[in-house]
Amino acid sequence: MSTTRAAPASSGRRAAAGRHGHGTDPDHRRPSWRDRLYRFDMRYMPYVLIAPFFLIFLVFGLFPLIFNGVIALRNYRLDDPTLTGWAGLANFRQLFGDDDFWNALYNTFGIFLLSSVPQLLLALIVASLLNRRLRAQTWWRVGVLLPYVTPIVASTMVFSVFFSRDFGMANWVLGLFGIGDDDPINWRADKLHAWIAIATMVNWKWIGYNALLYLAAMQSIPRDVYEAAAVDGAGPWRQLWRITVPMIQPVIVFTVILSTIGGFQLFIEPMLFDLNAQAATGGPNGEWQTIAQLIYKVGWKDLNLGYAAAMSWALFLIILVVAGINTLLTNRLSGGRSR
Amino acid sequence: MKRSWTRWARAVTVGTVGLALVAACSGKSGQDSGATDGQVTLKINFWGDFGLQDLKTKYEAANPNVKIQLNSGEYNAQHEDLQKKLVAGSGAADIAAIDEGFMVQFRSQSDKFVNLLDKGAGSYESKYLAWKWKQSLSADGKTQIGLGTDTGGLAMCYRTDLFKAAGLPTERDQVSALWPTWDRFIEVGQQYTGKTNKKFIDAGSNLFNPILGQQQVGFYNEQDQLQMEQGPKVAFDYTIKAIQAGLSANLASFQADWDKGFTSGSFAVLACPAWMLGHIKDTAPGTQGKWDIAAVPGGGGNWGGSFLTIPKQSKHVDEAYKLLEWLVQPEQQIEIFKKVGNLPSQPALYSDPAIADFKNPFFTDAPVGQIFPKMAQGLTPQYLGKKNGPTRVAVENVLIRVQNKTLKPEAAWAEAVKEAEKASTS
Numbered sequence: 001m002s003t004t005r006a007a008p009a010s011s012g013r014r015a016a017a018g019r020h021g022h023g024t025d026p027d028h029r030r031p032s033w034r035d036r037l038y039r040f041d042m043r044y045m046p047y048v049l050i051a052p053f054f055l056i057f058l059v060f061g062l063f064p065l066i067f068n069g070v071i072a073l074r075n076y077r078l079d080d081p082t083l084t085g086w087a088g089l090a091n092f093r094q095l096f097g098d099d100d101f102w103n104a105l106y107n108t109f110g111i112f113l114l115s116s117v118p119q120l121l122l123a124l125i126v127a128s129l130l131n132r133r134l135r136a137q138t139w140w141r142v143g144v145l146l147p148y149v150t151p152i153v154a155s156t157m158v159f160s161v162f163f164s165r166d167f168g169m170a171n172w173v174l175g176l177f178g179i180g181d182d183d184p185i186n187w188r189a190d191k192l193h194a195w196i197a198i199a200t201m202v203n204w205k206w207i208g209y210n211a212l213l214y215l216a217a218m219q220s221i222p223r224d225v226y227e228a229a230a231v232d233g234a235g236p237w238r239q240l241w242r243i244t245v246p247m248i249q250p251v252i253v254f255t256v257i258l259s260t261i262g263g264f265q266l267f268i269e270p271m272l273f274d275l276n277a278q279a280a281t282g283g284p285n286g287e288w289q290t291i292a293q294l295i296y297k298v299g300w301k302d303l304n305l306g307y308a309a310a311m312s313w314a315l316f317l318i319i320l321v322v323a324g325i326n327t328l329l330t331n332r333l334s335g336g337r338s339r
Numbered sequence: 340m341k342r343s344w345t346r347w348a349r350a351v352t353v354g355t356v357g358l359a360l361v362a363a364c365s366g367k368s369g370q371d372s373g374a375t376d377g378q379v380t381l382k383i384n385f386w387g388d389f390g391l392q393d394l395k396t397k398y399e400a401a402n403p404n405v406k407i408q409l410n411s412g413e414y415n416a417q418h419e420d421l422q423k424k425l426v427a428g429s430g431a432a433d434i435a436a437i438d439e440g441f442m443v444q445f446r447s448q449s450d451k452f453v454n455l456l457d458k459g460a461g462s463y464e465s466k467y468l469a470w471k472w473k474q475s476l477s478a479d480g481k482t483q484i485g486l487g488t489d490t491g492g493l494a495m496c497y498r499t500d501l502f503k504a505a506g507l508p509t510e511r512d513q514v515s516a517l518w519p520t521w522d523r524f525i526e527v528g529q530q531y532t533g534k535t536n537k538k539f540i541d542a543g544s545n546l547f548n549p550i551l552g553q554q555q556v557g558f559y560n561e562q563d564q565l566q567m568e569q570g571p572k573v574a575f576d577y578t579i580k581a582i583q584a585g586l587s588a589n590l591a592s593f594q595a596d597w598d599k600g601f602t603s604g605s606f607a608v609l610a611c612p613a614w615m616l617g618h619i620k621d622t623a624p625g626t627q628g629k630w631d632i633a634a635v636p637g638g639g640g641n642w643g644g645s646f647l648t649i650p651k652q653s654k655h656v657d658e659a660y661k662l663l664e665w666l667v668q669p670e671q672q673i674e675i676f677k678k679v680g681n682l683p684s685q686p687a688l689y690s691d692p693a694i695a696d697f698k699n700p701f702f703t704d705a706p707v708g709q710i711f712p713k714m715a716q717g718l719t720p721q722y723l724g725k726k727n728g729p730t731r732v733a734v735e736n737v738l739i740r741v742q743n744k745t746l747k748p749e750a751a752w753a754e755a756v757k758e759a760e761k762a763s764t765s
Binding site: 078079080081161164165166167186188190275276277278279281284285300301303304 | 729732
């Protein structure tokens with residue numbers, strides 16, 4: 001330890017001595033402006049250029065994160081200003097016995113599975129289709145990105161009407177096949193139907209986005225690999241799974257992490273799907289209340305900010321764990337080539 | 340070790356320089372446009388239509404140093420925004436409208452609002468409906484955070500054409516006579532559904548709330564203790580009875596299916612506070628002349644109504660109070676009533692011919708200037724507890740589950756009590 005402490009001090013002294021000696025040292029050529037600029041450019045410019053990100057992250061990312069952690073350890077109720085002070089781990093302890101939290105976690109997980117898995121699989125298939133020679137190729141490629149460009153609130157509100165019980169298009173389409181003629185599906189009455197409806201909205205928005213990411217990765221795969229495979233008699237399906245997927249594996253891992261984070265923070269879709277949106281209960285019995293929604297409810301409806309902060313931290317940890325597990329799994333499934 | 344230290348030192352230096360740059364770029368943008376040459380801009384936050392557009396022009400003409408900025412947003416968003424600004428300590432509007440349903444929440448933070456009693460608002464107490472005055476008064480009675488604008492009142496809107504098809508009377512006094520009590524109301528509903536095989540009311544919750552509003556004690560007593568066995572039980576039992584009789588179309592208010600129900604005849608009756616008339620007219624303009632307004636079973640009742648408050652954060656408290664005072668004067672209140680239908684909460688105005696003689700052509704010339712004031716006056720004030728909002732949502736959710744057939748009616752009351760208790764302690 002003593003050496004590490006001494007080191008910066010001595011280096012500082014030496015540096016100071018060196019700087020002082022510039023003028024007097026006859027051997028040392030006085031650096032010109034050009035040299036200084038050049039040195040500044042080489043040494044410091046990268047830091048200047050990446051600094052804005054870290055500064056903004058400090059202000060809008062790290063600080064709120066830490067502040068949130070502090071609040072999580074306090075009593076902080078807007079409707080009862082007298083109740084303040086440290087709560088210790090009480091907020092976190094309350095979490096374990098809270099049925100609403102576990103229900104929300106279950107819902108979040110369910111919707112996440114129903115959205116991420118089909119979403120990434122379909123994106124893969126869409127990307128491999130776009131990767132072929134097509135007429136109006138650019139049109140198709142831009143086209144799949146359109147849902148992503150649509151404002152999420154707008155599309156969710158359209159879907160909310162789409163899945164309405166009495167005059168919704170979803171039930172009308174199902175009715176064409178004779179499903180639910182007398183007793184139309186009430187999309188908001190039970191978990192499964194609600195989950196499917198919400199997962200549909202998520203998938204619709206993100207399939208195109210992921211497909212373009214995959215497409216970009218696929219473009220870097222050399223053609224001759226496919227040609228060789230075709231010569232060996234591998235069909236398109238086999239080529240997709242045996243060549244494309246392993247070769248774009250880092251991108252797949254990336255999209256899995258992205259969709260994990262997004263899926264666990266799911267908020268706007270379940271929020272606006274609710275007929276009584278402002279209550280943030282996610283259905284009459286919390287059928288599709290996600291964790292993000294529950295945090296919002298606890299914070300801004302029950303006005304219990306301390307507990308909401310604790311939930312946010314719990315969500316953060318859960319995302320870390322799930323994203324880690326997903327990365328491991330994806331790595332395994334696609335051949336573990338990224339390392 | 341040496342190296343890493345100097346690197347860190349560099350990174351920190353560069354970071355600081357960068358921060359200074361960012362700070363330099365962002366300087367002086369937050370200047371308030373307020374007080375240049377005695378000019379004052381007052382921002383009013385509200386939702387929907389408070390009928391303020393014409394009044395703004397009028398006030399600005401009379402007060403050249405004042406500019407008024409009207410900011411209409413979504414109902415819940417405005418209240419949540421106000422709550423956030425109160426916590427943050429800045430950014431709230433100079434005048435913020437608050438609805439009855441949110442009043443309790445804000446009243447308990449009365450230290451964050453200008454005490455209007457200090458400004459001399461005490462002289463208005465006698466002009467207001469007693470319960471309306473009390474609703475925005477802090478628990479200790481020392482701080483008045485708002486002055487009432489409109490009040491809901493309660494009546495029943497019904498479709499004359501659908502009533503006629505079901506062989507029911509259509510004239511408004513005869514219809515009122517059909518349902519002196521809620522029991523009779525449910526019987527009429529059964530007659531209607533039996534004849535037409537259609538639903539009678541829009542939603543169970545829209546039956547529950549008016550009935551609860553008529554009870555002496557609502558969800559909470561004045562000590563803020565949950566009182567499920569009294570008022571709520573009465574309202575709940577009637578609602579379950581109506582649901583079991585198959586009267587409810589199970590629609591959620593202000594949603595697409597509900598709005599469509601006004602034109603498609605998904606329901607024939609709905610509880611109608613004064614402000615609902617504007618919504619029906621806007622949603623279903625094609626149904627003009629098919630609606631009429633009858634009395635609500637069981638006497639008076641109230642649903643909704645708003646207040647104007649001045650958050651302490653306002654930089655122009657005096658000017659804001661002057662405007663607020665002007666807005667609640669009889670002349671302005673009558674103009675708002677004529678324009679958008681919001682019923683004033685100062686009973687002296689009810690005898691003013693401008694209100695008393697007003698008939699609404701959309702609702703078969705129903706004498707709304709008679710119906711709603713009568714309801715507002717025949718009202719027993721009910722204490723709304725701090726947790727009234729979440730508790731109401733919890734019980735409404737149980738009713739929705741019964742309507743969805745995911746919960747048996749027999750098990751519903753126990754579930755409602757459980758959920759209400761959870762909401763009251765959350």
